[in-house]
Amino acid sequence: LSKELAQLISSSRKRVIAIGFNAGQFSQFAGLSLKSKDNVYQIRSTNEESDTSLESGVRVLDVSRLKGKALYTYKADDGKAHPFVWKTGKGNVYIGLTDLLNNNLLAAKQLRQAFGETADSTLLYLRLEDISPMSDEKLLLQAGSYLHKRNIPFILSVIPVYVNPETGDKVYMSEKPKLVKVLRKLQDMGGSVIVHGYTHTYRYSETGEGFEFWD
Structure with missing residues (x-):
């Protein structure tokens, strides 16, 4: 040091x-x-x-x-x-x-x-993790609805851009209107959207796995 x-x-x-x-x-x-x-x-x-x-x-x-x-x-x-x-x-x-x-x-x-x-003094948050444009909107809705019915507040951890680790091709959230619709619906159910990085990749790692801002 x-x-x-x-x-x-x-x-x-x-x-x-x-x-x-x-x-x-x-x-x-x-x-x-x-x-x-x-x-x-x-x-x-x-x-x-x-x-x-x-x-x-x-x-x-x-x-x-x-x-x-x-x-x-x-x-x-x-x-x-x-x-x-x-x-x-x-x-x-x-x-x-x-x-x-x-x-x-x-x-x-x-x-x-x-x-x-x-x-008893530690505040905990339940987070639905690594939601990217490639996520299954049906499973996401099921998970959010399950929590909503039980009055459990939750966070939606969203990665706006998915990067294919093999080709480098990018898929944007705007290309997935069904998923965006589900996210907005879950927001209405009390879910809080946070941006979990932009691509959540590091070099050639898979989206959701890499330390994007490591260096």
Whole structure:
């Protein structure tokens, strides 16, 4: 990291929450030593009595040389519990995850706790995801109607342009009048339309899969 950024964060009097690499460059985590560990399937919160099994392995960074206490540990090949989420004595939190997509619920839980949120204080939104010009308007209407009948507010996450990953051809929402009609009907049912990117692609990835604004 640049010296300016490291100094700026190190001089902050507010609590710092760091994820992944480079945290040791901040004074809040001075002396931090990290060791990468792939394919961890058993983790445990220090507030819980038993391990949590993960369906897919998660990549973690083993934490050492920090004062404070472990918030989460994983079981290593040696049978011992090794920390990968840590809270320092001054309340700074380090989250040793290198892939937030692989287990984003774990990261979200840690962030809520770090910011002092509780389960009953967190506002959740139900979102109908990645609606593009190639979406099936009949299935979309069924899903929205199901929620509407149960008085469940919902968000319509719309991608205006679909890009064929093989040919690069684009399909625009204006070319799908039936789908537009369904979206407007769902709006009348209480659905809120949000723009979920423009193409939601990155280079040659499929629409709905890529990090469009990554670089």
